[in-house]
Structures are given as C-alpha cells and as structure tokens.
Amino acid sequence: MHKSLYPWQAWLASMLLALVPVALCIDQRIKIVPVALLFVAGCWFVASDRRTRAAFGQAWQVVAVVCVLVAFIGLNALLHRLGWRPLDRAAHIVLYLAVAAVFARNLRLPLVWGGMSLGTIALGMVCLAQRYGQGIERVYGLNGGPSASIALATVLLGMVLLAFARLLDARTGRAERVIHLLAMALGMYGALLTQSRGPLLAYAPAFALLALLHAQRIGHWRKGVLLVLGACVGVAIATWTMHDDMAERFAAIGPEVTSFDHRADATGAVRERLEMWRTATRAVREHPLAGIGIGRFGHYVRGEIAAGRSNPSIGGYNQPHNQYVEAAATGGVPGLLVLLATFLVPLAFFARHVRSKDEAVAMPARAALAVIVLYLLCALTDSVFYRVMPQSFYFFTVIGMAILVGRQRIGGATAAR
Numbered sequence: 188m189h190k191s192l193y194p195w196q197a198w199l200a201s202m203l204l205a206l207v208p209v210a211l212c213i214d215q216r217i218k219i220v221p222v223a224l225l226f227v228a229g230c231w232f233v234a235s236d237r238r239t240r241a242a243f244g245q246a247w248q249v250v251a252v253v254c255v256l257v258a259f260i261g262l263n264a265l266l267h268r269l270g271w272r273p274l275d276r277a278a279h280i281v282l283y284l285a286v287a288a289v290f291a292r293n294l295r296l297p298l299v300w301g302g303m304s305l306g307t308i309a310l311g312m313v314c315l316a317q318r319y320g321q322g323i324e325r326v327y328g329l330n331g332g333p334s335a336s337i338a339l340a341t342v343l344l345g346m347v348l349l350a351f352a353r354l355l356d357a358r359t360g361r362a363e364r365v366i367h368l369l370a371m372a373l374g375m376y377g378a379l380l381t382q383s384r385g386p387l388l389a390y391a392p393a394f395a396l397l398a399l400l401h402a403q404r405i406g407h408w409r410k411g412v413l414l415v416l417g418a419c420v421g422v423a424i425a426t427w428t429m430h431d432d433m434a435e436r437f438a439a440i441g442p443e444v445t446s447f448d449h450r451a452d453a454t455g456a457v458r459e460r461l462e463m464w465r466t467a468t469r470a471v472r473e474h475p476l477a478g479i480g481i482g483r484f485g486h487y488v489r490g491e492i493a494a495g496r497s498n499p500s501i502g503g504y505n506q507p508h509n510q511y512v513e514a515a516a517t518g519g520v521p522g523l524l525v526l527l528a529t530f531l532v533p534l535a536f537f538a539r540h541v542r543s544k545d546e547a548v549a550m551p552a553r554a555a556l557a558v559i560v561l562y563l564l565c566a567l568t569d570s571v572f573y574r575v576m577p578q579s580f581y582f583f584t585v586i587g588m589a590i591l592v593g594r595q596r597i598g599g600a601t602a603a604r
Contacts, residue, residue, distance in 0.1 A: 201295040205302020229288035242291035245593030252532040267480035287586040300353040304370035307346040311373025340383035344390040347374040352554035385568035393560040453498035463507040467516040478519035510566035547595040555588035
C-alpha cells in the first residue's frame with residue numbers, strides 16, 4: 188500500500204533531513220536525534236510502503252554497491268579476526284541506507300535544500316569565529332578537534348556543491364536563492380580557513396562540472412565559463428585576505444616533493460604522505476589478496492619503522508592520507524576494486540540522469556554527481572572514509588539522492604519542487 192505523509196509529517200521529515208549534514212559536524216550527542224528518528228522512519232517506510240521499495244528498485248545499482256561494501260568490510264574483519272570495531276564503519280553505512288528511504292516520501296524539498304544551506308551558513312560562521320575570534324590558524328569546526336580540518340573542509344565543500352546545484356535550479360525561489368548564495372560564500376570561505384589543500388583542489392573541478400552542466404542545459408556556454416572564471420576570481424580574492432597562509436601552503440608542495448628522501452628528509456605534510464604511500468605500497472605487494480586488515484595501517488607502519496624500512500616521521504599516522512592506497516593496503520586488490528565501485532557505480536548512475544528533461548530528476552543527480560567528483564579527487568590526498576563525518580556525509584548524500592531520483596522517476600506526490 189502507499190499513503191502520503193500528512194502535512195505535519197512531511198514538514199518534520201524535511202526538517203530532520205535538512206539537519207543531518209550539520210549534525211554530522213558537531214560533537215554533542217544530541218546530534219544523534221535527527222539521524223535516529225530518520226532511521227526508524229526509514230525502516231518503517233521500506234517495510235510498509237511499496238513506492239519506497241520501488242524507489243530503491245530504481246536505484247538498485249547504488250544500493251547494491253553499498254551492500255557489497257558493507258559485506259566486504261565484514262568479510263575483511265572476519266578474515267583478519269579484527270573483532271567488532273571495524274564494523275562500526277559498516278554500521279554507519281547501513282544507517283544511511285535506511286535514512287535514504289525518507290527521500291522517497293512526499294517531502295517539502297525547498298525546506299530540505301534551504302535547511303541544508305542554513306546549516307552551511309552556521310558552520311561557515313563557526314569557522315570565522317574560530318579564526319578571527321579565537322585566533323586558530325587552521326579552523327576545525329565543532330567535531331574532531333584540530334586534526335579534523337581536512338574532514339571539515341570536505342564536508343563543507345560538499346554542502347557548498349549542494350547549495351550551488353539547487354541555486355542553478357530554475358524552480359528555486361528568490362528567497363531560497365539568497366540563502367544558497369550566502370551558504371556558498373560562507374561555506375567556501377570556511378573551507379579556505381581550514382587551509383586544507385586536497386579538498387580545495389578537488390572542489391574546483393566539481394564546481395566547474397556543475398557550472399558547465401548548467402551551461403549545457405540552458406544552451407549558453409559563455410555563461411558557464413564566465414561563472415567558473417568569476418568563482419576563480421572570488422576564491423583568489425578570499426585567499427589573498429588570509430595573509431598568504433594558503434598561498435604558502437600551496438607553494439610548499441613542489442619543494443617538498445623534489446626534496447623528499449625517505450631516509451634523510453621525510454618531514455612535512457607532503458613528504459610524510461609520500462613516505463606513507465611508499466610504505467603502503469609495500470604492504471600491497473606483500474598482501475595483494477587479503478590486505479593487512481581494515482584499521483591496521485598504523486600497526487603495520489610501526490612494524491616497518493622498527494624494521495628500519497620506513498621513516499619514523501610517519502609513526503603517528505593510522506591512515507595513509509590516500510583512500511585508494513589505504514583500500515589496497517588494508518583490503519588488497521579486492522579492497523581497491525570495491526572502493527572504485529563505491530565511487531564509479533553511483534557516478535555512472537547519476538551521469539545517466541543529469542540530462543533528464545525533468546528538472547526534479549536532473550537537479551539531485553547533478554548535486555550527487557558533483558559530490559562524488561569531490562570525493563573521488565579528494566581521495567587522492569586523504570582517506571575520506573577514515574573519519575565518520577565525511578564518510579557519513581558521502582553516503583547520506585549519494586544514497587539519498589539516488590532514492591530521490593528513483594522517487595521522481597516513478598512519479599508521485601513529492602510536494603514542492
């Protein structure tokens with residue numbers, strides 16, 4: 188059977204969904220409330236509503252690859268006798284698989300998108316307060332402490348891409364557009380204040396992709412190019428206001444790469460990454476099929492340092508700051524293939540729908556496509572699924588948008604735009 192939500196239920200579900208991205212970025216336990224409520228609701232909708240199940244059927248490729256990832260994590264933990272701890276990662280993925288079911292109901296979508304952007308504005312203001320009020324050089328937000336700068340930047344830039352995708356939607360109202368513009372400005376500046384190079388470099392092509400897809404859709408390529416150029420100028424001006432901190436960090440990349448010596452000079456953010464990748468590559472060669480076990484990279488590194496094969500500068504790291512290298516080292520070649528499928532299968536799914544004549548289908552497809560590109564590229568310089576915050580944002584967005592696309596394709600009573 189199928190029954191639409193009552194108006195108050197639709198409003199409540201929409202508000203809870205809007206709260207999820209910002210809830211991921213705070214440390215207080217109250218953040219579990221919206222996710223827990225959505226999880227219960229999602230399970231109920233899957234069990235009781237045929238149209239929800241039909242939406243999952245429309246997005247079966249994305250659902251299937253997520254299930255494969257969960258199964259692989261469990262198998263790896265069992266094979267290496269790692270206990271229950273690695274399954275926490277899988278449990279969070281299953282959590283957002285259920286939460287995604289709420290996207291199949293008759294939501295107030297302007298409230299969902301506008302609420303997410305209001306959360307982006309709030310996080311951007313937190314970054315401003317940390318930098319200019321507390322004097323923190325690299326802001327890190329409200330979840331994870333000083334080491335969470337990269338994770339915060341990744342999520343913030345993902346939220347900016349969602350705001351941008353909605354802003355380009357011709358159906359978006361004027362007041363909502365103002366909210367999205369503010370979200371983009373404050374979210375982008377907040378990400379700059381983290382001084383995280385990897386996410387910022389990955390964001391540029393994702394932003395350009397959205398702009399060019401929009402230009403192709405409206406038939407005005409010049410507008411798309413001008414939009415990209417204008418964004419570049421804005422980012423350059425914002426970077427200049429940061430007292431050359433970001434410019435110095437980007438300028439340091441080349442010298443660190445050319446001067447890297449795993450025996451004599453392996454200190455510094457870039458050199459340490461190179462040394463971690465060298466060590467992880469050795470783990471892949473030694474354990475190509477089963478890997479060393481999820482979460483065991485730090486243990487392996489310390490053993491290699493003790494044996495004199497790795498530089499002590501990387502002794503404090505538990506992940507190699509490259510999701511592909513980490514997947515191959517901890518899960519072997521099968522682990523790398525599963526990771527690639529986790530990115531590429533949803534990428535192909537959304538790519539098929541970005542040119543849909545129905546804007547209700549194309550808009551969430553474009554938003555999810557941009558987020559996947561962000562993570563796909565950011566994974567080259569960071570382990571984007573190592574922390575719960577960026578991992579949860581990825582699966583909340585990708586599975587949720589897949590179900591929303593499925594819902595819109597089968598038609599129904601999704602209320603407003």
